[in-house]
Amino acid sequence: MRPPRSSRSSRFPAGGTLAVAADTDDDAAAENVTAAEPATAAEPASRRRGRTLEQAIFDAVLEQMNTVGFSGLTMEGVAACARTGKAALYRRWPCKDDLVVDALNHVLPSFDSPPDTGNVRDDIAEVFRRMLATINSNAGSAILGLMGELDRDHPFIRAVQERVLGPRKVMMGEILERAVTRGEIEADAVTPLVVEAGPALIIHRLFCEGPPISDDYADAVLDQVVMRLLQSKQR
Numbered sequence: 001m002r003p004p005r006s007s008r009s010s011r012f013p014a015g016g017t018l019a020v021a022a023d024t025d026d027d028a029a030a031e032n033v034t035a036a037e038p039a040t041a042a043e044p045a046s047r048r049r050g051r052t053l054e055q056a057i058f059d060a061v062l063e064q065m066n067t068v069g070f071s072g073l074t075m076e077g078v079a080a081c082a083r084t085g086k087a088a089l090y091r092r093w094p095c096k097d098d099l100v101v102d103a104l105n106h107v108l109p110s111f112d113s114p115p116d117t118g119n120v121r122d123d124i125a126e127v128f129r130r131m132l133a134t135i136n137s138n139a140g141s142a143i144l145g146l147m148g149e150l151d152r153d154h155p156f157i158r159a160v161q162e163r164v165l166g167p168r169k170v171m172m173g174e175i176l177e178r179a180v181t182r183g184e185i186e187a188d189a190v191t192p193l194v195v196e197a198g199p200a201l202i203i204h205r206l207f208c209e210g211p212p213i214s215d216d217y218a219d220a221v222l223d224q225v226v227m228r229l230l231q232s233k234q235r
Helices: 050-067 075-082 086-090 096-105 121-135 138-147 155-182 192-209 215-232
Strands: none
Touching: 050 075, 050 086, 050 096, 050 138, 050 215, 075 096, 075 155, 096 138, 096 192, 121 155, 121 192, 121 215, 138 192, 192 215
């Protein structure tokens, strides 16, 4: 029998994952694993605790989102894919909403530390590299499917926007402000258009053509668009 759901409402944090008890494992819930995927002699069951079990669950969430979509994703399906029991999930997340948001928060780069190479072009190139690393991964495919499947006002879409788009804009702004301080660019070069232009073109490419996005495309956006916008302010 599934443990009762928490009375708390679904949570959509801007970053980080929910706390996980370090002494929690999946042995007690093993009987809930879907019968279609029994443990075999070649794949002996093993006790997994804390972060190891959490990582297996998050990997299963991404796999399920890329195969059945958000609408088809269930706690039972994730448990079977992770080779654990439903109880191991419900001890941490009262519903799939919380589980999916935490899984995305876990795999997406935090953008907490803007690159600081001493050169504005190299800094922006590193931001684009981080973007492509996410976009070209299972996480990127899952996010693309999620945003295509759900209405833009859905809490998940707002969570992704807060987690991905908002921090990226802040990071780009910080990089350009540092470049102003170093004397690389003029202060009036730091406009909302310039801050958003590069990431917006990469995201647009993602939605129009899907992953993967090549390094050559990101370099072209950087050199033919972003750097030219910055340089035009110096003339």
